[in-house]
Amino acid sequence: MTTKHPLATNFKKLLQYNFRVAKLDEVIFFEWLIVKQKSFGDGNPFFYQNRRVIEELGIKRNRLNSIKSKFMDYGLNIHCTGLLNTTHYLVEFDFIEQFIYNHVKHEEQYEMINNVRFLNFKGENNMTKFEKEQVVQFIQILNKICTSRKKFHRDFGNIKDDLSEVELPYNGKSKYQLHLLCKRYSKDVIIQTFRNFIDAMLLKEDSTTHYLNNFSSYDAHKDGFPVFDHYDRLANNDDLPF
Structure with a gap:
């Protein structure tokens, strides 16, 4: 029987972030955005109910809205609709680079940018x-x-x-x-x-x-x-x- 790792957080990976300026909930939402964008495919907008984001990440509604506003300043493309309180996202690479330059330790930035660029969940899809x-x-x-x-x-x-x-x-x-x-x-x-x-x-x-x-x-x-x-x-x- 294979024992699966029981913990959700990779603390070693977290060390690449500069927590003098980065907030943990911002890092979590940033990485969530990357995972979702890569899953839907680079260049393809995706939408998500705000309720689901809150449930999946444990970030309070007001705090989530505050992070979204900050990320928009970095270039995150967000469009909100009244339908089921849904947000449409497009996570372009300019936004990813800006976040990394501002929140990741200098010596880790180049490697992280390249790793994110070539991150692949679905291959051709x-x-x-x-x-x-x-x-x-x-x-x-x-x-x-x-x-x-x-x-x-x-x-x-x-x-x-x-x-x-x-x-x-x-x-x-x-x-x-x-x-x-x-x-x-x-x-x-x-x-x-x-x-x-x-x-x-x-x-x-x-x-x-x-x-x-x-x-x-x-x-x-x-x-x-x-x-x-x-x-x-x-x-x-x-x-x-x-």
Whole structure:
């Protein structure tokens, strides 16, 4: 039988906040907003009954209204309606950064901003419809690059593959990872690095069962893209011994 941790608060995580200026109920509401926004998907407004917020967080109504007003000064997008006493929220990253800069210890700010930026509860479902469409369009560009590189190596006798157009398989994982990659790097850099990656695959210098999943693989613990970073370093000769 697995014993679940019985406590609700991670005191070690709380140490990143500067409680000379931050209030505990503000921290709780801030993190609640992040969890809800990430669950509904970045860029997607969500609504919540004020009664439920009070019940879930244990913050009194007047105090909750006071925190909302303060957070609006930091850029939180709030719209209140009379229907069931409901509040509509949009937690944009400018607000998150402003709160962190004002309430988190200086040495913890960079790491926390990046951790929140790439926090993911739902993978592909954490993307807006527009973001998904943008990624699919980018995959089509990568398909053309793969087809072009295959023709190049076939013309030079490096490979014997047929010259049919490439349709790289993709799934929710690869779409979401490519979405994260495009947040971190420009598309020009990604395209150049993908050329190096696909050359290695075509010439059998490296191998994988799923090109896009492997190329865009994301290590959440190290907050990096290990395969992409490797081929990016090769492109810049960082891995050469001289």
